[in-house]
Amino acid sequence: xxxxxxxxxxxxxxxxxxxxxxxxxxxxxxxxxxxxxxxxxxxxxxxxxxxxxxxxxxxxxxxxxxxxxxxxxxxxxxxxxxxxxxxxxxxxxxxxxxxxxxxxxxxxxxxxxxxxxxxxxxxxxxxxxxxxxxxxxxxxxxxxxxxxxxxxxxxxxxxxxxxxxxxxxxxxxxxxxxxxxxxxxxxxxxxxxxxxxxxxxxxxxxxxxxxxxxxxxxxxxxxxxxxxxxxxxxxxxxxxxxxxxxxxxxxxxxxxxxxxxx
Amino acid sequence: xxxxxxxxxxxxxxxxxxxxxxxxxxxxxxxxxxxxxxxxxxxxxxxxxxxxxxxxxxxxxxxxxxxxxxxxxxxxxxxxxxxxxxxxxxxxxxxxxxxxxxxxxxxxxxxxxxxxxxxxxxxxxxxxxxxxxxxxxxxxxxxxxxxxxxxxxxxxxxxxxxxxxxxxxxxxxxxxxxxxxxxxxxxxxxxxxxxxxxxxxxxxxxxxxxxxxxxxxxxxxxxxxxxxxxxxxxxxxxxxxxxxxxxxxxxxxxxxxxxxxxxxxxxxxxxxxxxxxxxxxxxxxxx
Numbered sequence: 001x002x003x004x005x006x007x008x009x010x011x012x013x014x015x016x017x018x019x020x021x022x023x024x025x026x027x028x029x030x031x032x033x034x035x036x037x038x039x040x041x042x043x044x045x046x047x048x049x050x051x052x053x054x055x056x057x058x059x060x061x062x063x064x065x066x067x068x069x070x071x072x073x074x075x076x077x078x079x080x081x082x083x084x085x086x087x088x089x090x091x092x093x094x095x096x097x098x099x100x101x102x103x104x105x106x107x108x109x110x111x112x113x114x115x116x117x118x119x120x121x122x123x124x125x126x127x128x129x130x131x132x133x134x135x136x137x138x139x140x141x142x143x144x145x146x147x148x149x150x151x152x153x154x155x156x157x158x159x160x161x162x163x164x165x166x167x168x169x170x171x172x173x174x175x176x177x178x179x180x181x182x183x184x185x186x187x188x189x190x191x192x193x194x195x196x197x198x199x200x201x202x203x204x205x206x207x208x209x210x211x212x213x214x215x216x217x218x219x220x221x222x223x224x225x226x227x228x229x230x231x232x233x234x235x236x237x238x239x240x241x242x243x244x245x246x247x248x249x250x251x252x253x254x255x256x257x258x259x260x261x262x
Numbered sequence: 263x264x265x266x267x268x269x270x271x272x273x274x275x276x277x278x279x280x281x282x283x284x285x286x287x288x289x290x291x292x293x294x295x296x297x298x299x300x301x302x303x304x305x306x307x308x309x310x311x312x313x314x315x316x317x318x319x320x321x322x323x324x325x326x327x328x329x330x331x332x333x334x335x336x337x338x339x340x341x342x343x344x345x346x347x348x349x350x351x352x353x354x355x356x357x358x359x360x361x362x363x364x365x366x367x368x369x370x371x372x373x374x375x376x377x378x379x380x381x382x383x384x385x386x387x388x389x390x391x392x393x394x395x396x397x398x399x400x401x402x403x404x405x406x407x408x409x410x411x412x413x414x415x416x417x418x419x420x421x422x423x424x425x426x427x428x429x430x431x432x433x434x435x436x437x438x439x440x441x442x443x444x445x446x447x448x449x450x451x452x453x454x455x456x457x458x459x460x461x462x463x464x465x466x467x468x469x470x471x472x473x474x475x476x477x478x479x480x481x482x483x484x485x486x487x488x489x490x491x492x493x494x495x496x497x498x499x500x501x502x503x504x505x506x507x508x509x510x511x512x513x514x515x516x517x518x519x520x521x522x523x524x525x526x527x528x529x530x531x532x533x534x535x536x537x538x539x540x541x542x543x544x545x546x547x548x549x
């Protein structure tokens with residue numbers, strides 16, 4: 001059995017290595033002063049970050065991704081709250097269908113959704129920016145829905161009834177009783193939807209256009225056409241840094257463990 | 263009587279978000295299906311005539327069948343690798359005390375938040391002609407010319423398997439952690455050794471986690487255009503690459519038909535995974 005245990009330790013170490021190493025290598029490379037990929041870099045420099053912010057297409061992609069993520073995750077939360085309120089304390093085929101509809105984008109091959117939206121947008125002449133925003137909202141909605149639903153299902157309905165019996169109307173009860181109780185779930189859903197939108201590739205692949213590109217798609221096209229430029233590493237490091245900032249925000253605001261319990 | 267709570271508004275409450283998803287998710291998919299039954303047009307998205315020509319062309323062309331087969335092989339290799347590495351890791355994670363298990367789950371979740379294009383780029387930096395492996399092997403003097411590691415099917419399998427591995431680990435670990443330990447104890451009390459206990463008790467009881475892990479890995483592999491393109495290059499194109507290629511060459515109806523072939527593959531393989539593993543048969547998942 002000792003041999004088996006040693007083998008398992010080896011597998012775990014190997015798994016951790018292959019998951020983490022690619023990300024670490026990219027982030028370290030971003031600080032390289034060299035023209036091309038050298039690992040480990042001979043010294044550290046901010047050269048490629050300067051380059052990143054001096055390239056207007058990179059800068060624009062970064063700010064578009066940021067704006068999209070803020071708006072799309074907010075839209076996802078606004079969609080998710082009423083749907084979760086509807087599903088939370090009901091059962092039956094209609095409720096199951098609504099729940100399935102909201103969770104579907106989670107497992108649905110998103111490349112198909114991207115293509116479907118592309119054709120739909122072309123037919124109704126949808127401009128690029130609102131089109132992207134709507135797509136990112138659909139992709140983010142399941143995350144907001146799941147955490148909000150978990151929050152609604154874990155609080156005592158008696159608190160809501162207390163609100164009513166003290167004379168609060170439905171909207172008052174929602175904003176004064178329900179929302180304060182579920183806000184950590186709503187917030188972690190918002191942050192999760194933000195992260196998903198900020199890294200989204202499959203729908204954005206079809207829906208971005210000239211002058212309106214998101215950061216992940218900009219990184220992808222650089223890798224395809226000028227891959228040796230290390231400015232892509234800086235762009236990637238900035239992508240990772242934003243995710244870390246959001247994760248720190250989740251940890252501070254609601255605690256990361258809420259994410260793995262839901 | 264006025265509505266007492268927002269929840270008692272019922273349908274009025276759910277209607278706006280449901281309509282939104284019908285308009286921007288379900289509706290466009292039905293439209294895509296409709297487009298797939300038309301021929302190409304030079305001036306419009308498609309011509310007016312209804313036809314099965316796109317599907318017939320796909321079914322009749324050995325090129326498409328080869329790519330379909332390659333897609334299934336690649337996905338099978340990725341799922342196999344994820345399962346073989348993910349299961350032992352999940353067993354270890356599941357045995358941790360609750361607090362440390364939650365920390366392990368968070369650590370597994372973090373890399374999933376990084377965009378896949380960044381994680382694929384990491385593998386390009388490792389496997390590329392001037393990548394980490396070639397630099398290292400060159401320094402040691404094992405090779406004279408760089409090895410062609412990138413743009414191979416193996417690079418796609420390695421890259422996607424490592425990108426998707428955390429999903430497999432999390433799925434299996436969640437199921438294992440919620441297993442009732444008494445089943446394993448009972449098997450051992452009845453004289454089964456550790457290997458027999460694992461094969462006849464633990465493994466079947468963990469089938470819901472294995473099934474959901476396999477489903478996630480498979481479905482995400484089917485959509486992974488960016489990773490497949492960066493690591494596989496032109497010689498290792500998968501079904502998803504063909505969808506993209508047809509979009510870029512404005513063959514909308516053909517692209518639409520290929521998208522539904524992709525969806526059909528997704529449904530059939532998902533149904534197969536569920537039929538073989540039958541996660542529904544596991545009951546009594548107490549603490």
